[in-house]
Amino acid sequence: MINKVTTFSAVNSKVNSTDSKVLLLTNLIEKSPSGGREMLCKLNHDILKSIFSDNCFVFELPKSPISGLKDIVNAFRGYVDGLTPSKMTELFQLVEEKKINKIFVDGSNFGGFVKRVKKQFPDIQIATFFHNVESRFFLGSFKQNKTPRSMAVLMVNYLAEKKSVKYSDKIVCINQRDNELLNKVYGRYATDLYPMSLEDKLPSNYESLPFDVTEKFALFVGGTFYANKVGIFWFVKHVVPHITIKTYVVGRGFEKYREELEVNDKVIVIGGVESLAQWYHDAYFIIAPIFDGSGMKTKVAEALMYGKKIIGSAEAFSGYEGVLQEAGRVCNKPSEFILAIEKADEMVNEKFDKVLRSIYMKNYSLKAAKHRLESIMNQ
Numbered sequence: 001m002i003n004k005v006t007t008f009s010a011v012n013s014k015v016n017s018t019d020s021k022v023l024l025l026t027n028l029i030e031k032s033p034s035g036g037r038e039m040l041c042k043l044n045h046d047i048l049k050s051i052f053s054d055n056c057f058v059f060e061l062p063k064s065p066i067s068g069l070k071d072i073v074n075a076f077r078g079y080v081d082g083l084t085p086s087k088m089t090e091l092f093q094l095v096e097e098k099k100i101n102k103i104f105v106d107g108s109n110f111g112g113f114v115k116r117v118k119k120q121f122p123d124i125q126i127a128t129f130f131h132n133v134e135s136r137f138f139l140g141s142f143k144q145n146k147t148p149r150s151m152a153v154l155m156v157n158y159l160a161e162k163k164s165v166k167y168s169d170k171i172v173c174i175n176q177r178d179n180e181l182l183n184k185v186y187g188r189y190a191t192d193l194y195p196m197s198l199e200d201k202l203p204s205n206y207e208s209l210p211f212d213v214t215e216k217f218a219l220f221v222g223g224t225f226y227a228n229k230v231g232i233f234w235f236v237k238h239v240v241p242h243i244t245i246k247t248y249v250v251g252r253g254f255e256k257y258r259e260e261l262e263v264n265d266k267v268i269v270i271g272g273v274e275s276l277a278q279w280y281h282d283a284y285f286i287i288a289p290i291f292d293g294s295g296m297k298t299k300v301a302e303a304l305m306y307g308k309k310i311i312g313s314a315e316a317f318s319g320y321e322g323v324l325q326e327a328g329r330v331c332n333k334p335s336e337f338i339l340a341i342e343k344a345d346e347m348v349n350e351k352f353d354k355v356l357r358s359i360y361m362k363n364y365s366l367k368a369a370k371h372r373l374e375s376i377m378n379q
Contacts, residue, residue: 036298078112111163175319197369219283224253288312
């Protein structure tokens, strides 16, 4: 039986935010993040600062990939993603100096820190945010690239995440699927659910932007992490030969796959762009053929933000089941994608769907996220 987790409603008995001294441990916050994880890290940062103001102390760690034997040894000791012995010392000094009583750990891979701080400061409330079930994510990556390094990365993240599960007071998952998986892998359910949210990037003149194309096109948006790459290659091989509408691929890193993906002028690879607004504006609908991963897919929330229908896999819509009927169509087989695309005219009601936009504002906006995170931190 699944435990009861906190989702959307605020809790009546709340600690005044001014009474709390909060430490946020996170990777470097990008000013203009493009990746889903980076965007959510920035959003969490901005929300916590807005709730706790000067009582929120931020400790950012630069990402440091595992590259050699020494890094692997240190990683197995819990020093991953920029966390080093010297950084650990700085963190503990900050906890003592600022009299921290709550910690928000933005990433389950910082389990080495979670264990040590809970051992030394048992009264501090620790909430760890799980962007994914990382062991599941890196298992998928390992299956795509079976090397000693990818195996080491998988094991390191599993061990770190196991510590986060064991020593965190609050475990915050992004959806119910991850909650179930967390219990299956580690034997503990999340205490709270905190769905994907995005900072609103809709330009004020979005509806009046001129169209830059004369024909309808499908749009794929995403970076080249393994599930995106596998998904779009699958789509180009199995679906594109049977549809007439063109497909544009927008995402940093896909430029190097242009020759492999561009097929008979029906696929156009754009690669990285400075702004996605015009691309979403001009697209007829969004495709999301993603078949692996965990967490929630950022690009689905992004499509809703821009008022666009999505034709995607069940994996792409994981966590969005409650809005699926309005959001688009679920397809898992080539024939299902082909049929949904052929009948897209029946699905797309308008270029900017205000119903989808309202779904984003209610469920996946900064305001919605702030309400949920304030409830989690002040229970």
